[in-house]
Amino acid sequence: MAEFLEMGGYGAFIWPAYGAVTLVLLGLWIASRRFVATTEAELTNLNPRHTGDKDEA
């Protein structure tokens, strides 16, 4: 396991690269989910007939 984490002495470069990808993609996903949730809530507030997926057409 320690050998795996060490990555032939290059762990200090490889793990931050994978860590940054995880953080950025997860962060953007969370922000996008929140964007949808807050706008859905606001729509329901403004217009109680709004039901998300089954939109008033």
Next chain:
Amino acid sequence: MFHRFANPTRFLKLAAIVQPWAAGATLLFLAGGLYYGLIDSPADYQQSETVRIMYVHVPAAWMAMFCYTALAISAGVGLIWKHPLADLAAKATAPIGAAFTFLALLTGSLWGKPMWGTWWVWDARLTSVLILFFMYLGYMALQNAFDDPARGTKASSILALVGFVNVPIIKFSVDWWNTLHQPASVVKMGGPAIHPSMLTPLLLMALAFKAYYIWVLLMRIRGEVNAGKIRALRLRQVHGTAPKMAEEVANG
């Protein structure tokens, strides 16, 4: 066919069907890509273990250019045919493209230090990708710089189209100029110059990133459609309540 999806309600119905598949594909390809990339692939004979950075760096760089192309096409369609969903797709693509461009730059830097001996060089490939990152930021800033969202969309769409000139420059920068960056080894004449054991995780991660793009794009378009409805409802409320208020005032 094109205009069928200009109707946001119809589009949202389709998006609700596609979204879980995109989510599943992202997680599946990611699991496979990480397994082959970090565990079941050999170290490079020259770059040893650092070659594993390639499995996130190269797909992120592909996505950086792919997202900008999608952004420019959507902006163009929105500008020319006034297609409302195209504008929303462009707006929703920008932060995803910016994220991938940032990651391409950052992971490239983390790969450059051990292999080139430097975090950064001002050569054609690196500089043109940095400019791409600024194009994304400029697009997003310009979009929100106007009180009238329609004007912001128009101005930023023109910027997106003009900025597209940078995409072929990035692609061919490694052939046109002397650079530390290596030339293309996957998409090239005579087939990929990369062993299948390394091509597998590379392509799996590329598919994971593409599926992630679709997943988050559909989410963000839904958010943008909602935001548009909120603006319209607010406007209607302002105009709708104004006479009522006047009536109340009139009745004391």
